[in-house]
Amino acid sequence: MLYGALEAGGTKMVCAIGDENGRILEQFFVPTTTPEETMPQIIQYFQGKEIEGLGIACFGPIDLHKDSETYGHILETPKLPWRNYDIVGVMEEALHIPIGFDTDVNGSLLGEVTWGSAKGLTDAVYLTIGTGVGGGILSNGKLLHGMLHPEMGHMKLARAEGDTYHGKCPYHGTCLEGLSAGPAIEDRWGKPARELADCGEVWELESDYIAQALVTLILTLSPQKIILGGGVMHQTQLFPMIRRKVAENLNGYLNTSQLQDLDSYIVPAGLNDDQGIMGAVKLAIDAKAAELQTK
Numbered sequence: 112m113l114y115g116a117l118e119a120g121g122t123k124m125v126c127a128i129g130d131e132n133g134r135i136l137e138q139f140f141v142p143t144t145t146p147e148e149t150m151p152q153i154i155q156y157f158q159g160k161e162i163e164g165l166g167i168a169c170f171g172p173i174d175l176h177k178d179s180e181t182y183g184h185i186l187e188t189p190k191l192p193w194r195n196y197d198i199v200g201v202m203e204e205a206l207h208i209p210i211g212f213d214t215d216v217n218g219s220l221l222g223e224v225t226w227g228s229a230k231g232l233t234d235a236v237y238l239t240i241g242t243g244v245g246g247g248i249l250s251n252g253k254l255l256h257g258m259l260h261p262e263m264g265h266m267k268l269a270r271a272e273g274d275t276y277h278g279k280c281p282y283h284g285t286c287l288e289g290l291s292a293g294p295a296i297e298d299r300w301g302k303p304a305r306e307l308a309d310c311g312e313v314w315e316l317e318s319d320y321i322a323q324a325l326v327t328l329i330l331t332l333s334p335q336k337i338i339l340g341g342g343v344m345h346q347t348q349l350f351p352m353i354r355r356k357v358a359e360n361l362n363g364y365l366n367t368s369q370l371q372d373l374d375s376y377i378v379p380a381g382l383n384d385d386q387g388i389m390g391a392v393k394l395a396i397d398a399k400a401a402e403l404q405t406k
């Protein structure tokens with residue numbers, strides 16, 4: 112069977128056709144401008160592809176509760192043209208196939224759990240650190256939604272000693288996103304992350320904040336693995352620094368087999384940056400399976 116996948120990001124929309132094994136057969140990219148400009152191109156791409164279902168992994172906040180009047184809508188996003196946009200309803204009307212819907216970060220986590228570095232686990236966290244910071248949670252084998260969906264990028268952090276930076280987040284200032292996302296790095300240091308690879312002080316501070324957030328997640332969610340993705344985490348020198356600081360901050364409080372091997376516990380995304388679109392394929396597979404069960 113063929114399945115459609117849409118990874119709806121704030122900068123670009125990635126459309127793809129995949130199969131039941133998560134193999135991506137083709138991809139198509141559309142800039143994220145306005146719904147009026149972007150969505151007709153996406154609909155045209157998927158029409159005639161003979162796909163059995165569509166998975167949408169979408170930037171948020173979004174309404175994931177099927178009993179809600181605004182299920183399938185993008186909610187009060189900072190991307191103003193997309194506020195209150197019924198992305199699921201529009202695609203259902205155009206394609207007449209089952210549609211799976213979740214956050215972009217839950218989609219990435221689903222890809223990793225199904226085919227990547229968290230395969231076979233029941234409890235895992237995926238954290239993306241790039242233009243923004245977002246997180247997905249797998250708990251007892253299910254993606255966590257809760258009241259809305261997790262917004263781990265907005266955890267407030269304690270500033271490192273001597274750090275006077277006000278934080279980039281317009282809502283919370285010194286939250287994880289406000290202190291560690293790509294725009295915060297550029298605002299603080301005057302250059303984008305990719306131009307600061309050799310500046311040790313940049314990554315010492317960055318790893319401080321990421322490690323602080325991970326310790327909070329470890330103590331509250333008790334994941335079996337933590338996966339870090341996003342453009343900032345392409346700075347691979349961060350991983351040993353983060354692992355060391357996580358161990359220092361935990362200070363021996365927990366003694367599990369996973370925490371004894373942090374190299375295998377805090378890991379980079381394992382699907383060559385395709386985890387989001389592969390997760391969208393899995394959303395489509397699950398949506399089709401759910402439809403068949405009701406018949």
